[in-house]
Amino acid sequence: MAPLELIIELVLMPLVAFIVGLMMVLMMRRIAAKLQRRVGPPFFQPLYDIVKLHGKRTQVSHGMIHDIGIVMAMGGYIAAETLLPVPGMNGIAEKGGIITLLYLMMIPSLGLALGVGQCANPNGSIGIARALTAMLAYDIPLVIVVFGVAYAAGTTNLVEIIATQQAGGFETWGAVQMPLLAIAGLIAMHASLGKQPFEIYIAPAEIATGPMVEMGGKYLGGLFVMQSFQLYTTSVLYVSLFLGGGTTWFDFLLKSFLVLAIPVSIAYLFPRYRTEDLLRLMWKWPVMLGLIGIAFVM
Amino acid sequence: MTLTLLDELLLFSGVTVLVALFLGRRLPAGWMVTILYGIQLLSLLKMAPLGYGGDPIPSTLILEVMGQTLSWRFDALSWYFALITLGSALLSSWYACGEWEQRFRQAGGNVWLFHLAMALNVFSMLILLASGDLLSLFIGWELVSWAGFLLMAMAGGVATRAAMRYITYAMVGAMAIFGGIALVYVSAGSLQYDAILTAVSQMGTPHLWMLVILFSAGFGIKMGLMPFHLWQAPAYAETPGPGSAFLGAISSRMGLFAILLVLVKLFGIVNIESLKIPFTLIDARDLLAWIAVFTIIFPTFTAMKQNDARELLAWHGIGQGGYMLLGLVVADAMGAAGGLLHVFNHATYQAALFMAVTAVIHRTGTSDLNKLGGLVVRMPLSFMVLLVGIIGLAGLPPMNGFVSKWLVYRSLLNEGMPLLFVAAVIGTLGTILSVYKLIHNIFLGQLRVEHEHIKEAPWSMMIPMLILAAIIFITGLLPGIPLAWVASVQEAVGLSVPNYTLGGVESASGSLDMIWVIGVLFAGFGIGALVFYSAGKSKRVHQLDNYAGGHFLTADIRYQYSDNFYAGLMHLIGGWYRGSFLWLEKSVKSLVEFLSLGMQGIYRRANAEFYLLSTALFVIAWVVI
Amino acid sequence: MNSMVVLPLVLPLFGAFLLPIIMRASVGVGLWVGPAILLYGCWILGNQWISGTAMPFSLAIGGFAPPMGINLYVDSLALLFALAVQLLGLIFWPFKLDPETARRQALMLLLVAASTGLALSGDLFNLYVFYELVAVATFGLISASSTGSAYAATIRYLILSGIGSVLTLLGIALIYSQTGTLNLAHLAQLAPEQLNNKLGLTAFLSILIGVGVKAELFPVNTWVPEVYATAASRVSAFLAGLVSKLALLIILRLLVLIFHQQEAIQVMLFLGILGVVSGELAAWRAKDMRRMLAFSSIGQLGMIFIALSIPDQAGLLAVLALSFHHLLVKSGLFMLADGWGGAIENLRGAAKRSPLAAIVFILFSLSLIGMPPLPGFWAKFTLITELAAQTSPLYLIGLAVFLLATVIEAAYLFRLAALLYRPVSEEKPIDTIPKPAGVSLVSASLFGVGLLAAALFITPVGELLNHVAGQAANAELYIDTVLAGTGGGR
């Protein structure tokens, strides 16, 4: 591949991800509004929020690590997007593979954790402690699912995983071939989004939004950017693993939005679990489904 | 008789011991010893062709004792481990010989003994690594054990108790190996590797089982494999700072070295795989893999509960050993490379972490995670080193720990071992949790009033730490450098070699190129920074200007969340910490106590003579009739 | 020249009788008599060793040729032991000046004489006689420390030893009644036909148990801890170091020459294992350094018994290696215990008071445990390779027990070592910490030097022991030497 082409891809992939991510945020808020019989925010609301937050006149920093944390939170996802193939663009997906992608997706959390840590606010620290606990909860089913898919495809290369699914049309989709893994993956994905009933680390009424408690202005803005990336990455990863990726942009985006709509719709119907209940739930049902699913695959 | 390069190295090492012994009470002793380690390292680097597939270098020293031939030689395997040993010794000693040493002396520590113990450790490790037959291996093994004991016990008090526990475990291990060696000797008629190789192919299953159990238990104890892991954390944690950096980096890897040599090279994974456990679906190799995995999980989650930084790190040291063994017993090209590479990577970040923690202790006087916090503004470089170290330990990109773990994961995927894979990932997740606790409770959060005026660690300590941090990053960026050495190690022990590149590994079923990954990661950070820093300026505020639900914070309020850090998690799993292994250890100990009491009773009874004599007569009668 | 060998046996004996008289005449002269005799004995035996270790020879005493007359059998094993007896007698010589000096020194000479006789004798009855003499001398020496507990311990030892003697005598009587001879070489000739039966076995076991009292064989070793803990350290050292080995020598000769029954070997192996288990386990909780050493000694002797149950050359090599190693180490340790006896707790911080003693202690401990370059390792190595080579499962159990016992040994020895280095508590002045007496420390250091020398020259030492073991294991040679080469040797 020509280097220029590659560079263009590397620039375009995060950009697309950001824009799609913003729309996903909007969709999420609209779904919430619809479920609560509200009108919901206007179309550009996610953008308004981000611009406003970055345009604040006074911003509170708790030190250099606080700043770097936000940079890492954004930068980690920007890097992760280049490992996530989209129709027509593979970026450097072949040089990392799915395991690298999963680990790269932890970098933003780590950055955020560091930044929050320096804020010296116990709410934030509790939030991070809970976020990491939640990660421990949902990553176990997630890696089971990833193992199953990668093993079935015989590769960790996402491009090839997508290609094998697209080879035989609908029948070769991961969700059709490995329905149990797909279900387990959906639950894990839901939890990884940190939405109700799994939003133990935000818990506004309990720990004052946890990690975000000391974040204002561009700090919060960075986290909003990160959130849109997160929604995009999660749903696209699921689509790549189970729904055959996308042949065209249309069906790719359709699948991504639809997949995201499922957990989001469920989310606003539930209150919050306690930490140990989240753990118990995650370690029981999706893990069980995932292991049975792997047994079928092997 | 000309000296070979190996002779030179061992000679320098011996000289180091002598210098530490006789000149160690002079003031610049630390520097002298450090320079000598440097010379040793140079001498080792002269053997660098070994790391790229060169022929083994023998020592001219060959002993004939009691009908046994003892010989020593260096091959790629020895060279690789020796490189790590000398590297960590050089940096730990460098770290020790400046201000740390003065403080240690003021606190009543024995600097002479410290340097001597370090030099002895290095010397004995080199002897072990150079062993050319099973008997010289055992001799080296014992030397390493006792040298380690010296270093662990020298701090006195709690350290000595921990060291006593260590030496008891180590003796159990040594005796298992001793027994194994005797069995091997009987069946092979010699303790030379060649003879053993031929003998192994003719061994019956029970015999092989016995040997595998004895050797893996014996070597495993040194590695802290389950269920023999209890000694390690307290012993390493209580060793004086640079000593624990050194021990944590390399000491217990001697067990891995021996496992590689004996179980992988001599016995062969294929033979081990042929040992089926009746009535189950698993064989001896799976058993080892599961032991490795439990060694990853349990100590890692024990680490999470520690409230002392050094204990926490030491527990992780045990857990990381599991990854190495796991990779090795999976034993395909990638897995073995991952396991071996992890030895190097672990040594770098573990040494860096112990050093950073020791720097904190040097400045604050405590490693209690509940009594620190916010130090990042006072010790930013130490923070950076610790950060680099924990990213390596947790196995996240862009540091080197990621590469080795990635290789291990890949091999588990290739071999189709889902449960092991998941278990290994659980270990990694647990590691992330507990290292965040480490960095948060020391460096992040609220700075305590009493720490407001502390300084960054002195440069004599800082430079080795920074060098280590650089190594961690560079070998993460360019894993091809150590992978070349690893590849020749794999060749030397008869394993297949992965197709490695400078940036990672090429494979038909998914490659890794760290140069690209790190490249885009930093590009991402760059873009993030651009967005962030162009967005209007911010102002640093005092840590007391903080959201507290409208409460006014003052300096006397401890506003730091550190104790029982993962409270929610512990709600669920807290009850799962049963201390079963401690219980097991205790019950073995009390069993021995009980038997001991009984035996003493036999000897203490007033009129035991008649009673025993008649028993003796009874024995005679029984035999005769 | 060869007949000179009698002198190290006879001179101390006369010396023992004459010493009290000489002492009464002149203390100055008297004090030098004993050492002079022993030195002379060393010189003779040393000469003998240098001039002719190649072939053993037999020395008939009283003009009758064996099997009728009594004879001394001098092979390298016997010489080695005899030499060790003289040397140790010299090292442990009771120099202390008090009203009891004459008696103590006379007893010491008697002990040396009897032990030398025990080493050299080629006749079962003579063996018994010397064995009894050793017993008498030791009773005297132990009780010479004149404390109440020493008397009590002696009585216990006396009774046990007495019963042991009776048993031994019973065994000898049984043998005599069956074969009509007590000459070992002659017995060796007759044994395959006449003693390879239950009677022979009974005889052997009686002798084993009887002699086992001194060889610290389980279960007739209950006297050991009390005696060692109360007797003077030098006496304990002599007893643990040497006398036990001499008793072993008797059993060794019997095993090699006369008794080859499987049952005999098995009983010994079994009792040896029990000895190891009981000794090492009991030592684990010992609260007194001497008692700990005593129990450890029981354990070590158990190991030697395990080794004895493989009566070929390799087994004997292990026996010899273990025996001489134990002799060096345990004697040295008992010398250290001279000042360090009593409750272990008092030893806290003793390394500060006497660093040399602590280092010597650690050296001995390491060797006892079997730390590689030290001789203890090679002794253990020979033993376990032999054990592993045996087919019977009991040997493998022995191997396992042996290894486990080593672990326990390491634990208790190093618990003590750690205690020595523990910082002294503030309120306790350093002068109150016990410290080994100068002379004892010097002798202990001598043993330490010997140990290091052995480690350094392990190859020649090993060859030497192998040679000795080869000679000792060769029953044919024994028979030929005694019965063919009658009179004054070759």
Next chain:
Amino acid sequence: MSSIKQIPVIEEKRTNPLARVFDELVRFCRSRSLFLLHYCTGCGAIELPPAMTSRFDMERLGIQPMVSPRQADILLITGYVSIKTLKRVILTYEQMGSPKYVIGICSCTVNGGMYWQSYATAKKLDEYMPVDLYIAGCMPRPEAVIEGLQQLMQRIKTGEAKGWEDYYRNYDYYLGNQQKLFGNDWQTPTDVITEAKHYDLLGEGTLGEHTALLEQHQQPLEALEMRLGHQVKEPAE
């Protein structure tokens, strides 16, 4: 408002047309994205849930509730403010990031309302902090709240809502009133003066006799700058 020195609002009309468009955009976004921190001091709080939920749905205007002052743009004081509460209100206000707006709901915030003669209640909120909007009533209906918020949005869009600047530029006045109420040793953890200097918001009324009084007893509040120990300054006595 009488004793405040009336300062002409400096129009940030930049000459670069692109920059003006940009400023325009930012102002627009500010007006369309308002994060609300409702400080539920009194009865007025009960009217907010209906304003937020399905009946009136604030979110369609881009307004959503937030939890911590750092995140919020609007401080909503919903009722009478006792002196003890007022301390917290001021603390919270100072912790918010500018531009920030204060809305006083209910009569109590305007003039003390039914608590007009209480000794323990602050009567006029705007003596202590600049209030951008009052929504009077006891209590005002959600319609009124929404109406008020819309007015505020309008004022933000046009750049009129500059109460937050006033707080920096006239800090001495507000501090004086606060000191009168809370005593001379009154201090918040936020260092408003250095903040004003940092952001170039220093006005004529920022410093004065009251800030001088504050500086006499002020605990040091500089941020803990990251440093290597070797350049350490001796701690100021």
